[in-house]
Amino acid sequence: MAGEIAFGVFGGSGFYSLLDEREEIPVDTPYGPPSAHVHVGELNGVRVAFMPRHGENHQLPPHRVNYRANVWAMHKLGVRRIVGPSACGSLQPDIAPGTFVVCDQFIDRTGGREDTFYDGPQTTHVAGADPYCADLRACLTRAAKEEGIDVRERGRVVVIQGPRFSTRAESHWFSGFADVINMTQYPEAWLARELEICYANVSLVTDWDAGVGGVEPVTAETAIRVFDANLDRLRALLIRAAPLIGPQPDDVCASALSSAVIH
DSSP states (O other), X not given: OOXXXXXXXXXXXXXXXXXXXXXXXXXXXXXXXXXXXXEEEEETTEEEEEEETTTTTTOSOGGGXXXXXXXXXXXXXXXXXEEEEEEEXXXXXXXXXXXXXXXXXXXXXXXXXXXXXXXXXXXXXXXXXXXXXXXXXXXXXXXXXXXXXXXXXXXXXXXXXOSSOOOHXXXXXXXXXXXXXXXXXXXXXXXXXXXXXXXXXXEEEEEEOTTGGGOOOOOHHHHHHHHHHHHHHHHHHHHHHGGGOOSOOSSTTTTTTTTTBOO
16 A cells, blocks of 8 residues: 555544555554554545554553554654544533534643653753644534534643543533543644644544533443444544645644754
């Protein structure tokens, strides 16, 4: 399967396969084994790389995913643009389950994760004001609208450590500054930026978080059931988006390291 890969996809909870005909490629990384082999094949006439971030059998909980190895594996295969779909909870009463949110900001509330490629000896500070690729977000938003999907064009995702869900008090606090909640966007999104790779997220809302909207607190069973019910819509979005995603533009993603290294 020769040829340039147009973009990569990290599949989230419940999203373990995307490509019907594919080549399975094992990739070694300096950071240990990635979650799974990379699958490479065609999606709507476009060459795409896919990896389930939790592993083929969801054996890796969010705090045990080797995010550095996963992103590096895509980088090693020449991927310059990545889409990271994920299940998420809603923190706002007006963002209902089944809504897709194309996030433009994250808030990190994780701890202890390996979250940088730059541990020295050369000090590197990558600017983080706008961590998601604007061009890639626009492609995904357009595709969602063309598919008739209820989509929010922007949103703030707070990323918690997991594997537990929030308490009611935490959920109430998070709702004051974020729209959705998730366990995997950090450091995945950020590591892509450190390698000058475009990255965009599509958050599929599976539930209202604990205490939001007066509904019963989320359970893993409920979240996966809603995600599974909407998985065909997510696949349709990615199929529609595939030909819209062009080569990496000369943007903030591609030049992230130009002023980051301290000499």
